[in-house]
Amino acid sequence: MTKTTIGIFGGGQLGRMMAQAALPLNIQCIFFEASLDCPSAALGKIISAKSDDALNKFIESADVFSLEFENTPLTDVDILTQKKNLYPPRQALAIAQNRLLEKALFDELNIPVAAYRAVDSLLSLEQAVNDLDLPIVLKTATGGYDGKGQFVLHEKNQIEQAWAELGPAKSLIAESFVKFSREVSIIAVRGQDGEIRTWDLAENHHHHGILSHSIIPAPNSQALQPVAEDYVTRLLNHLNYVGVLTLELFVTEQGLYANEMAPRVHNSGHWSIEGAICSQFENHIRAVAGLPLGSTETLKPTVMVNIIGQHPNCAEVLALTGAHLHLYNKTERCGRKLGHITLMPNQQEQLSDLCRKLAVILPNPLALTSDMCID
Amino acid sequence: MTKTTIGIFGGGQLGRMMAQAALPLNIQCIFFEASLDCPSAALGKIISAKSDDALNKFIESADVFSLEFENTPLTDVDILTQKKNLYPPRQALAIAQNRLLEKALFDELNIPVAAYRAVDSLLSLEQAVNDLDLPIVLKTATGGYDGKGQFVLHEKNQIEQAWAELGPAKSLIAESFVKFSREVSIIAVRGQDGEIRTWDLAENHHHHGILSHSIIPAPNSQALQPVAEDYVTRLLNHLNYVGVLTLELFVTEQGLYANEMAPRVHNSGHWSIEGAICSQFENHIRAVAGLPLGSTETLKPTVMVNIIGQHPNCAEVLALTGAHLHLYNKTERCGRKLGHITLMPNQQEQLSDLCRKLAVILPNPLALTSDMCID
Structure with a gap:
């Protein structure tokens, strides 16, 4: 065959977990x-991105292409797509790499987002501060992650400092803060024939800006699930998307607000390897x-806990x-993600208990004990 | 780490599926x-058993040893165990490789087996035919699989022909036939600390002597499960076994009869990759x-279907x-096992329906439609 x-x-x-899922299907990564x-x-050959003519070798070496790195250079993608297919499509990647394009797409598809303004000058930053309630967060439109390339403005007298720090990036976005009770994510997949499937919402808990653990299904989320599915479906169909797409959402008193999308499999979907019939990978x-x-x-109800910085016993x-x-x-x-643990006990009520036991074991307990609200 | x-x-x-299970634990095979x-x-380096000094290279290359091939030569095992540990233990392998030793162990542990006699001469074959009701099956004590190295004696006048065919093997076993309604298998695992866990009984269906499909849990097996668990536990503890052990059993009107044991993971346990919380691998x-x-x-209730001879679409x-x-x-x-399919539908009642659909798809349908008795 x-x-x-x-x-x-x-x-x-x-990529490792994609290749693990691909192997039994006799698909090589x-x-x-x-x-x-x-x-x-x-699990597969590495073509060193540093070697001569690496991109062409890579393009010749496979039948179809995907990504696990959302900052994959669009210049590489453009060379690739002259010859072979990439899923997800270039457009999804381009939008996900630019916060302004991303917000504009959410607006276009009537997916609620926090108020924002594009900022490309000191004048436009002053205007944004007038339009939006303080505090606001100023971010570079492209690049930056885990809080890098961001400036939180609490008072008007910080405008010049913020502009001095981030202005050189030229394309910025100023965002209002959303008052949210928790963050959830919806992961969905769309096939080449347009079929869409969604997993249950994950409730995501962060510690120092890094995902610490996810609870699936997100507690008390029956009313949220269809709304989240609707939003992600709009994105998938609009983008003629193929593959897994993740949409991070804030739960607010006014309903779900989009935070950002990731055009790839997502840390909050790792639970699906054991917890769902078919995994995101x-x-x-x-x-x-x-x-x-x-x-x-x-x-089964599942908790996924990240292993960060140090390995447990x-x-x-x-x-x-x-x-x-x-x-x-x-x-x-x-701060490095070294692995994850999936907890899938026999009875739902054991979940909190198991998490408490796990918190004792983890060298970096990630606030597992304090904000563990599973029941 | x-x-x-x-x-x-x-x-x-x-071995492939063992290595797939080992990878997320950062264990290399x-x-x-x-x-x-x-x-x-x-999934791992192959040390060619044909190359010079291969066994020593193999012994040096790993910390601890196991097997996926139950006919692993005991001579190799003896060299290995002078330096490193092998799980399962040598004794389990030696017994599983010799039908006479295996039956003797079942007898010793009061695990019912079909009546049998050791045969090492024409005289002892005649004696066995007199002791046991015809028909009987004459087998070589070691070697042979899938019906090879066997002779079924229906009448006394076949004694000389049977001896002519199998006598040169010197060590033979004559076995009565057991009237059984179906075959089941119990798979169990024993840790280095002596802890034992067992999976649900699988009901196994064969086609031309090769496993075609297994149904888990075996239907109407609530009364059989504890008996099977008891038998396999006796074997595990007696052998001071470490790893997975499979015991094939016949369901008869007199209860469960042992057929044979396999000192390894087993085809009838492949369902556990998706169907159990932790797989046999x-x-x-x-x-x-x-x-x-x-x-x-x-x-979930699961059916595992083998892909034999030809790949499906x-x-x-x-x-x-x-x-x-x-x-x-x-x-x-x-006749070659090329893969397997695990069916794990949402509702139990969909299982038969799914199997019928699968039988249409499989190029080698393995009698899936005729003897499919899941409900």
């Missing part, structure tokens, strides 16, 4: 990545390969009932 | 196998690596609700 090869931009843990020792290397691979999508039904983790451990073969470094 | 390497005798699909192009090759790896065992609870298979496809990267050959 013919074997499909999928070329993937990036070679981190998302190959990765375009600077580091030959990346997490995906255990398998369905992404199926979509990219042009295969029918699998059921996204939740098998594996034996202690695996001794927890229904615990699954996923390590990414990465070296320890402060 | 330190990375454990497990050396595995054999490199077929069982390495295989001792003649063919460099074997199904396990996608992950628990085998956990046991061999000295880690705590995972929950063996069944998540993958898209047609994946379009079935709750279908998972596992291909082994093998070329097509009559």
Whole structure:
């Protein structure tokens, strides 16, 4: 039988888990990545993005292409798409890489977002501060992550300082803050035939700006689920999207507000490897390969906990009932995602108890004990 | 963190699926196998069993050892165990490789088996025919599989022909036939600390002597489950076993009769990848690596169907609700196991319906339609 090869931009843990899902389907993954020792290397050839003529080698080496790195350069994508197909489409990537384009798309599709203004001069920043209630956050339209490339303006007298710091980036966005009670994410997949499937909403908890854990299904989310599905469906169809798309949302008193979208599999969907009939990784691979999508039904309530900075004692983790451990073969470094743990106990009521036990085991407990609100 | 390497005798699909389960635990597998192009090759280094000094290289290359090939030569095992640990233990392997030792162990542990006699001469064959009711099956004590090395004696006048065919093997076993309604298997795992977990009984259906499909949990097996668990537990503890052990059983009017044991993960346990919280592969790896065992609870009723001889249309298979496809990267050959399909629908009643649909799709339908008795 013919074997499909999928070329993937990036070679981190998302690529690793995509390739794990691809293997039983006899689909081979190959990765375009600077580091030959990346997490995906255990499962497929790495074409070093640093080597001569690397991009052309990569393009020749696979049948169809995808990505796990949302900052994949559009210049590379443009060379690729002259010859081969990329899923998700270039347009989705271009929009996700630019906060102004992203907000404009949410507006166009009537997906609520926090009030914002484009800022490209000191004058337009002053105007934005007048239009929006303080505090506001000023961000570069492109680049920046985990709080980098951002400035929070609490008072008008910070305008000049903010402009001095971020003005050189030229294209900025000023956003109001949204009063939200919690953050959720909806993950969806669209096939080449336009079929769409969505997983249950995840409730996401962060610690120092990094996802610490997700609870699935998000508690008390029955009324939110269809709204979130509607929003992500609008995005998928508008973009003629193929593959997995993630939409992060704020839960507010006025309903769901879009935070941002990620044109890829997402950390808040890792639970689906064990917790859903078909995982985000398998369905992404199926979509990219042009295969029918699998059921996204939740098998059991699940908590996914990130392993950040330091590895736990594996034996202690695996001794927890229904615990699954996923390590990414990465070296320890402060703030680095090294793996994740999926907790899937027999009874829902065991979930909080298990999380408390896990918090004791984790070297970096990620506030698991304090904001654990599962019941 | 330190990375454990497990050396595995054999490199077929069982090794492939072991390595898939090992990867997220940051456990590397390495295989001792003649063919460099074997199904396990996608997931770990193959040390060619044909190369010079291969066994020593293999022994040096891993921390602890296991097997996926139950006919692993005991001579190799003896060299290995002078330096490193093998799980399951040598004794279990030696017994499973010899039908007479295996029956004697079942007898010793009061696990019912069909009446049998050891045969090592024409005289002892005549005596066996007198002792046991005809028909009987004469088998070589070692070697032989899928009906090879066997002779079915229906009448006394076949004694000389049977002896002429099998006598040269010197050590034979004559077995009565057991009147059974169906075959089931119990799969269990024992950790290095002696902890034992068992999966639900599988009901196994064969076609031309090859497993075609398994239904889990075996229908109407509530009374059988504890008996089967008791039998396999006796074996595990007696052998001081570590890893996964499979016991095939006949369901008779007199209760369960042991057919044979396999000192390894088993085709009738492939369903557990999706159908149980922790699969036979992950628990085998956990046991061999000295880690705590995972929950063996069944998540959903499941049917596992083998893909034999010819590949199906993958898209047609994946379009079935709750279908998972596992291909082994093998070329097509009559009677060869090329992969398996796990069906895990939302409702139990959909299972028969799904199987009927699958039977239409499979190029080699394996009598799926005729003996499908799931309800």
